[in-house]
Amino acid sequence: xxxxxxxxxxxxxxxxxxxxxxxxxxxxxxxxxxxxxxxxxxxxxxxxxxxxxxxxxxxxxxxxxxxxxxxxxxxxxxxxxxxxxxxxxxxxxxxxxxxxxxxxxxxxxxxxxxxxxxxxxxxxxxxxxxxxxxxxxxxxxxxxxxxxxxxxxxxxxxxxxxxxxxxxxxxxxxxxxxxxxxxxxxxxxxxxxxxxxxxxxxxxxxxxxxxxxxxxxxxxxxxxxxxxxxxxxxxxxxxxxxxxxxxxxxxxxxxxxxxxxxxxxxxxxxxxxxxxxxxxxxxxxxxxxxxxxxxxxxxxxxxxxxxxxxxxxxxx
Amino acid sequence: xxxxxxxxxxxxxxxxxxxxxxxxxxxxxxxxxxxxxxxxxxxxxxxxxxxxxxxxxxxxxxxxxxxxxxxxxxxxxxxxxxxxxxxxxxxxxxxxxxxxxxxxxxxxxxxxxxxxxxxxxxxxxxxxxxxxxxxxxxxxxxxxxxxxxxxxxxxxxxxxxxxxxxxxxxxxxxxxxxxxxxxxxxxxxxxxxxxxxxxxxxxxxxxxxxxxxxxxxxxxxxxxxxxxxxxxxxxxxxxxxxxxxxxxxxxxxxxxxxxxxxxxxxxxxxxxxxxxxxxxxxxxxxxxxxxxxxxxxxxxxxxxxxxxxxxxxxxx
Amino acid sequence: xxxxxxxxxxxxxxxxxxxxxxxxxxxxxxxxxxxxxxxxxxxxxxxxxxxxxxxxxxxxxxxxxxxxxxxxxxxxxxxxxxxxxxxxxxxxxxxxxxxxxxxxxxxxxxxxxxxxxxxxxxxxxxxxxxxxxxxxxxxxxxxxxxxxxxxxxxxxxxxxxxxxxxxxxxxxxxxxxxxxxxxxxxxxxxxxxxxxxxxxxxxxxxxxxxxxxxxxxxxxxxxxxxxxxxxxxxxxxxxxxxxxxxxxxxxxxxxxxxxxxxxxxxxxxxxxxxxxxxxxxxxxxxxxxxxxxxxxxxxxxxxxxxxxxxxxxxxx
Numbered sequence: 001x002x003x004x005x006x007x008x009x010x011x012x013x014x015x016x017x018x019x020x021x022x023x024x025x026x027x028x029x030x031x032x033x034x035x036x037x038x039x040x041x042x043x044x045x046x047x048x049x050x051x052x053x054x055x056x057x058x059x060x061x062x063x064x065x066x067x068x069x070x071x072x073x074x075x076x077x078x079x080x081x082x083x084x085x086x087x088x089x090x091x092x093x094x095x096x097x098x099x100x101x102x103x104x105x106x107x108x109x110x111x112x113x114x115x116x117x118x119x120x121x122x123x124x125x126x127x128x129x130x131x132x133x134x135x136x137x138x139x140x141x142x143x144x145x146x147x148x149x150x151x152x153x154x155x156x157x158x159x160x161x162x163x164x165x166x167x168x169x170x171x172x173x174x175x176x177x178x179x180x181x182x183x184x185x186x187x188x189x190x191x192x193x194x195x196x197x198x199x200x201x202x203x204x205x206x207x208x209x210x211x212x213x214x215x216x217x218x219x220x221x222x223x224x225x226x227x228x229x230x231x232x233x234x235x236x237x238x239x240x241x242x243x244x245x246x247x248x249x250x251x252x253x254x255x256x257x258x259x260x261x262x263x264x265x266x267x268x269x270x271x272x273x274x275x276x277x278x279x280x281x282x283x284x285x286x287x288x289x290x291x292x293x294x295x296x297x298x299x300x301x302x303x304x305x306x307x308x309x310x311x312x313x314x315x316x
Numbered sequence: 317x318x319x320x321x322x323x324x325x326x327x328x329x330x331x332x333x334x335x336x337x338x339x340x341x342x343x344x345x346x347x348x349x350x351x352x353x354x355x356x357x358x359x360x361x362x363x364x365x366x367x368x369x370x371x372x373x374x375x376x377x378x379x380x381x382x383x384x385x386x387x388x389x390x391x392x393x394x395x396x397x398x399x400x401x402x403x404x405x406x407x408x409x410x411x412x413x414x415x416x417x418x419x420x421x422x423x424x425x426x427x428x429x430x431x432x433x434x435x436x437x438x439x440x441x442x443x444x445x446x447x448x449x450x451x452x453x454x455x456x457x458x459x460x461x462x463x464x465x466x467x468x469x470x471x472x473x474x475x476x477x478x479x480x481x482x483x484x485x486x487x488x489x490x491x492x493x494x495x496x497x498x499x500x501x502x503x504x505x506x507x508x509x510x511x512x513x514x515x516x517x518x519x520x521x522x523x524x525x526x527x528x529x530x531x532x533x534x535x536x537x538x539x540x541x542x543x544x545x546x547x548x549x550x551x552x553x554x555x556x557x558x559x560x561x562x563x564x565x566x567x568x569x570x571x572x573x574x575x576x577x578x579x580x581x582x583x584x585x586x587x588x589x590x591x592x593x594x595x596x597x598x599x600x601x602x603x604x605x606x607x608x609x610x611x612x613x614x615x616x617x618x619x620x621x622x623x624x625x626x627x628x629x630x631x632x
Numbered sequence: 633x634x635x636x637x638x639x640x641x642x643x644x645x646x647x648x649x650x651x652x653x654x655x656x657x658x659x660x661x662x663x664x665x666x667x668x669x670x671x672x673x674x675x676x677x678x679x680x681x682x683x684x685x686x687x688x689x690x691x692x693x694x695x696x697x698x699x700x701x702x703x704x705x706x707x708x709x710x711x712x713x714x715x716x717x718x719x720x721x722x723x724x725x726x727x728x729x730x731x732x733x734x735x736x737x738x739x740x741x742x743x744x745x746x747x748x749x750x751x752x753x754x755x756x757x758x759x760x761x762x763x764x765x766x767x768x769x770x771x772x773x774x775x776x777x778x779x780x781x782x783x784x785x786x787x788x789x790x791x792x793x794x795x796x797x798x799x800x801x802x803x804x805x806x807x808x809x810x811x812x813x814x815x816x817x818x819x820x821x822x823x824x825x826x827x828x829x830x831x832x833x834x835x836x837x838x839x840x841x842x843x844x845x846x847x848x849x850x851x852x853x854x855x856x857x858x859x860x861x862x863x864x865x866x867x868x869x870x871x872x873x874x875x876x877x878x879x880x881x882x883x884x885x886x887x888x889x890x891x892x893x894x895x896x897x898x899x900x901x902x903x904x905x906x907x908x909x910x911x912x913x914x915x916x917x918x919x920x921x922x923x924x925x926x927x928x929x930x931x932x933x934x935x936x937x938x939x940x941x942x943x944x945x946x947x948x
Contacts, residue, residue, distance in 0.1 A: 092441055092459065093423075107725075111745050113427050113444035113462070125724055128745035128763050129779065131444050131462035131480070143724065145802070146745070146763035146781045147445065149462045149480035149518075161817075163802040164763070164781035165835065167518035170461070170479040173539040173557065181553045181571045183537050185477075185515065199817065202781075202799035202837040203481065203857075205518040205540040205558075221815050223805040224837040224859050225519075225877075227540050227558045237813045241805070242837075242859045243877050243895070245541075245559050245576055255813045260877055261895050263559070263577050263594065278895065279913060279928060281595060296595060297624055303631060308929055310630040314942040315935060408757055408775065409739075429743050429760035429778070447760050447778035447796070463761065465778045465796035465834075483834035486777070486795040489855040489873070497869045497887045499853050501793075501831065519797065521834040521856040521874075541835075543856050543874045561857075561875050561892055579875070579893050579910065597911060612911060613940055619947060626946040 001087060003054055006035065007072045009087060010056075010080045016070030019054050023088055023189065024081075025211045027052070037081045038064075056080050082176035085187035085210075090152065094134040103140065112144075121158065133169065139196065151208060157196035157218070165203035168192050172207040172214075172230020172248060186210055188230060195219075201226065201242070217254070235272060253289065277301055317403060319370055322351065323388045325403060326372075326396050332386030335370050339404055339505065340397075341527045343368070353397045354380075372396050398492035401503035401526075406468065410450040419456065428460075437474065449485065455512065467524060473512035473534070481519035484508050488523040488530075488546020488564060502526055504546060511535075517542065517558070533570070551588060569605065593617055633719060635686055638667065639704045641719060642688075642712045648702030651686050655720055655821065656713075657843045659684070669713045670696075688712050714808035717819035717842075722784065726766040735772065744776075753790065765801065771828065783840060789828035789850070797835035800824050804839040804846075804862020804880060818842055820862060827851075833858065833874070849886070867904060885921065909933055 001021050007014035022033040027043055030036035030052035037056035038047050044064040047055070055071040065071060074080035093115055100114040103122030108114055111128035118132045121140035126132060130144045133152030138144065142160040150156065151169030162168070169192045175183035190209025194216045200206070201224040208214060209231045216228065219237040227245035228234065234246070235254035245263045246252070252264075253272025262280040264270070271289040276282065281296025294304035317337050323330035338349040343359055346352035346368035353372035354363050360380040363371070371387040381387060390396035409431055416430045419438030424430055427444035434448045437456035442448060446460045449468030454460065458476040466472065467485030478484070485508045491499035506525025510532045516522070517540040524530060525547045532544065535553040543561035544550065550562070551570035561579045562568070568580075569588025578596040580586070587605040592598065597612025610620035633653050639646035654665040659675055662668035662684035669688035670679050676696040679687070687703040697703060706712035725747055732746045735754030740746055743760035750764045753772035758764060762776045765784030770776065774792040782788065783801025794800070801824045807815035822841025826848045832838070833856035839846060841863045848860065851869040859877035860866065866878070867886035877895045878884070884896075885904025894912040896902070903921035908914065913928025926936035 092443070109745070111427070111743070113425070127724070129445050129463065129761050129781070145783075147463050147481075147761065147779050147797075147799075149445070151461075151480070161803070164783070164799040165463075165481055165519065165779075165797055165837070167463075167480040167540075170518035170540070171477070171515075173517060173537070175537060175555075182535055183553060183555065199803075201805060202802035202839070203519050203797065203835050205481070207518070207540070219814055221805070221807060223861075224799075224802070224839070225541065225559075225857065229539075229558070237815060239807075239815065242861070243559070243857075243875070247576065260879065261577070261893070265594070278897070278915075283594075297628075299628075307627070307631045311627065311939070311943065312929075312931075314630075314946075315939045408759070427743070429741070445761050445779065463779050463797075465761070467777075467796070481779075481797055481835065483779075483796040483856075486834035486856070487793070487831075489833060489853070491853060491871075498851055499869060499871065519835050521797070523834070523856070541857065541875075545874070559875070563892065577893070581910070599910075613944075615944075623943070623947045627943065630946075 003035070003070055003072065006084055006087060010072060010074065010083055012072045012074050012080065014070065014072050015062075016068070017053075019070050021054055023211070024085060025052075029212065035084065037077050039077045039081075056084065076176075076178075078176040079178060079184055082184040082186045085189060086185070088189050089187040090189070091134070092152070094152075097134060100132070109146075115152065136169075151192075153191040154193070154208065155191065156194045157198065159197045160194060161199040162194075163200060163202040163204075163224075166200050167205045168194065168200075169208040170205060172210050174210050174230065174248075190214070190230070192216075195236075198222075204228075223260075229266065241278075275301075277304075319351070319386055319388065322400055322403060326388060326390065326399055328388045328390050328396065330386065330388050331378075332384070333369075335386050337370055339527070340401060341368075345528065351400065353393050355393045355397075372400065392492075392494075394492040395494060395500055398500040398502045401505060402501070404505050405503040406505070407450070408468070410468075413450060416448070425462075431468065452485075467508075469507040470509070470524065471507065472510045473514065475513045476510060477515040478510075479516060479518040479520075479540075482516050482521070484510065484516075484522045485524040486521060488526050490526050490546065490564075506530070506546070508532075511552075514538075520544075539576075545582065557594075591617075593620075635667070635702055635704065638716055638719060642704060642706065642715055644704045644706050644712065646702065646704050647694075648700075649685075651702050653686055655843070656717060657684075661844065667716065669709050671709045671713075688716065708808075708810075710808040711810060711816055714816040714818045717821060718817070720821050721819040722821070723766070724784070726784075729766060732764070741778075747784065768801075783824075785823040786825070786840065787823065788826045789830065791829045792826060793831040794826075795832060795834040795836075795856075798832050798837070800826065800832075800838045801840040802837060804842050806842050806862065806880075822846065822862070824848075827868075830854075836860075855892075861898065873910075907933075909936075 025034040036052040047064040097117030100118040106124040108126045109128040112126045112130040114132040115134040117135040123141040126144045127146040129147040131149045137155045139158030145164040154169040171188040174186035192214045195218040204226040206228040207230045216234045217236040222240045223242040225243045229248040231249040233251040241260040247266030250268040252270040257275040259278040264282040269285040273290045275292045277294040292301040294301045341350040352368040363380040413433030416434040422440040425444040428442045428446040430448040431450040433451040439457040442460045443462040445463040447465045453471045455474030461480040470485040487504040490502035511534040520542040522544040523546045532550045533552040538556045539558040541559045545564040547565040549567040557576040563582030566584040568586040573591040575594040580598045585601040589606045591608045593610040608617040610617045657666040668684040679696040729749030732750040738756040741760040744758045744762040746764040747766040749767040755773040758776045759778040761779040769787045771790030777796040786801040803820040806818035824846045827850040836858040838860040839862040848866045849868040854872045855874040857875045861880040863881040865883040873892040879898030882900040884902040889907045891910040896914045901917040905922045907924045909926040924933040926933045
């Protein structure tokens with residue numbers, strides 16, 4: 001899509017060359033064929049060193065752009081960015097794609113839907129009521145239980161087990177907010193990648209990324225009702241007990257253990273081999289690996305136990 | 317249905333005219349063709365001023381009834397009310413209704429079920445595995461993702477997005493309890509109304525009202541795993557982050573922001589523009605708009621932060 | 633399956649007679665045709681009195697076995713047990729079974745899947761998108777709403793109502809852990825039994841037992857988003873409000889009331905008629921019936937209320 005069309009859609013002016021744009025991405029990751037954006041002066045350094053050539057930007061940030069940049073001047077970059085994502089949203093279902101490819105020895109129930117463009121490995125089981133979206137990929141020997149939904153463009157590795165009711169690739173929860181309190185959808189044009197040997201329990205929800213991928217790495221096991229927000233990265237061999245949630249863009253290292261009803265804020269980085277006892281509420285990144293944590297606000301598990309004793313004494 | 321039939325079903329005596337009854341409703345809302353009920357003397361004033369003409373009632377409350385009232389004397393009104401709701405429960409699926417009406421340019425997947433009597437607007441997408449119940453309505457341009465369930469008689473507005481696994485219109489959680497500890501189902505004969513431009517994430521559950529409607533107003537956005545109980549009213553442009561729950565009949569004003577894992581008790585009224593940080597537990601109504609709250613028990617956010625500091629010091 | 637085959641699969645040595653084994657079970661429950669296991673010396677007494685004849689065991693526990701026992705020596709019993717469970721996992725779908733039996737007056741939607749070997753009572757409604765697994769049983773007059781999933785070998789009683797999105801019989805969350813941090817699946821070869829007159833709300837998950845049964849007893853009512861882990865036993869006439877979870881093998885007595893967002897650790901025993909207010913976190917068994925509890929850590933409800941007052945005063 002040409003920048004001129006995007007500018008026209010946003011009812012805004014384009015400056016510089018009318019480049020062809022393939023997709024959108026955040027500033028730190030955008031490449032030369034992607035449209036990016038900056039919403040605040042704090043990104044001025046990132047702007048000048050960006051590999052991107054096309055920007056949504058406010059007038060006051062133009063001076064920080066690379067010399068050869070094309071840019072669309074927006075009065076509210078956040079809103080314009082949200083509106084622009086709609087232009088890059090793929091079709092819900094793409095009937096023009098070739099029929100799905102199904103590997104040897106796979107069983108696709110007649111009551112399952114596998115959309116065009118999907119690729120199913122060998123030895124896969126897709127049970128009744130399951131949905132595999134356009135261009136999604138399911139690796140060898142994976143089991144997709146009844147009534148699982150895999151949105152388009154998502155990837156599930158080999159030897160995975162996805163239990164019923166689980167939804168992989170629904171839109172991340174992203175909106176820009178107008179001054180009058182309305183919420184403008186940021187289309188979530190990324191995907192979800194589930195690596196090999198992952199088991200996901202019943203009625204989980206793993207949201208697709210706004211750009212790029214939400215990723216669950218090899219060997220991780222999720223219990224029921226796990227919420228993984230957009231752009232998270234869950235390391236290898238993690239364990240998530242039921243009813244836990246992870247906020248957007250948070251990254252956990254390998255072999256973390258997260259007990260029931262715990263939750264993580266967005267944009268955190270959690271060191272590998274961290275353990276969280278039940279109902280931990282994690283709001284800050286953790287740099288040192290191997291710790292055991294509890295409580296909300298979060299603290300060292302031993303400290304939390306000691307504190308509970310102190311609190312109980314208030315009643316005596 | 318005639319009162320005499322209801323009395324007979326309840327094995328109770330009817331006094332007054334044998335009126336034809338269309339439905340049931342709570343005392344404050346019931347009109348002349350609805351059966352209502354009073355379970356306690358505290359409703360004596362409401363009884364005498366009620367527009368209703370038909371009552372389930374205990375002997376001791378008869379004196380407060382309007383003069384022309386018809387009434388059925390019950391030894392346990394709560395139990396009789398529950399039993400009576402069963403008589404008004406519509407069929408699960410109504411095959412005798414005319415075929416669903418589908419608007420221009422709508423796509424209904426061959427693996428979706430749209431029951432008779434449903435009305436689908438134009439430009440709607442109903443994907444595989446989705447279920448649209450009898451007499452339900454879906455507005456223009458709305459997207460119903462795979463494996464969504466919309467129970468009968470419910471309404472989804474225009475330009476809505478309903479993500480996979482979400483259930484709209486399942487029965488509210490309502491029972492009357494016998495003295496020996498059994499639970500008698502109160503049939504939930506109301507519905508759900510989702511207004512325009514609402515987005516609902518994956519695996520949410522919005523329960524139908526016992527009488528009347530559960531309502532989610534225009535422009536509100538729900539993340540994944542949101543529980544909205546029967547008879548709630550969620551105002552315009554609210555934001556609900558994942559894994560939050562709202563108890564029955566609670567009403568939130570417009571532009572409330574509810575962070576992850578928060579919850580509200582039933583029968584609350586929450587002022588508009590209220591913000592609740594993660595894991596807020598709201599058990600009292602909030603009258604002043606624009607506040608920021610935290611904790612369980614709930615308090616002002618700044619107070620909560622200060623309190624956490626004080627609590628942490630107990631350990632030193 | 634013969635022990636020799638199991639030993640070979642585990643690449644381990646068999647001692648004693650090559651018995652034919654029907655299934656696996658835990659030490660305290662295993663009978664003569666079941667393979668069992670002991671992972672620790674603390675089970676030495678149970679070992680010597682076990683009715684089982686076939687064991688996975690470490691060398692140092694051999695001395696405690698019954699004299700006529702057959703046993704397979706494992707270096708890591710926990711891992712070998714997990715691997716062995718795979719040998720006993722039934723087929724996901726068993727096409728060789730006879731067609732499902734459907735009772736008189738039952739309605740099975742053409743878009744529902746009822747696998748071979750299932751038995752559906754009379755007057756049952758199975759709506760579009762519902763899935764009834766191989767050999768599962770659904771009792772008379774039960775309603776299975778759209779997009780419910782009932783895994784194979786599970787039982788739902790008579791007069792039950794199962795709301796949309798609920799998953800009954802997905803695998804319990806059980807793994808053995810290698811020294812290098814991988815998780816080896818313990819196949820969950822048990823089932824779920826839902827007794828009569830149970831109502832289960834939308835998007836619940838009741839996991840199948842690892843061995844034997846997860847059980848929900850007569851007349852219990854679950855709201856939405858209830859997580860019941862493997863091998864739980866929920867007593868008669870319990871009430872679970874939304875977003876609560878129960879850890880593995882925990883047993884609740886009859887008429888317990890569990891308010892929203894509460895949770896129970898695994899392996900607890902909870903006395904009948906216990907009440908838990910919202911967000912209770914239960915980590916210890918409760919022996920005395922009729923108590924009311926709150927908080928996490930859990931305490932008597934009145935004590936908790938008093939404590940909240942004391943905590944609030946810290947800020948003054």
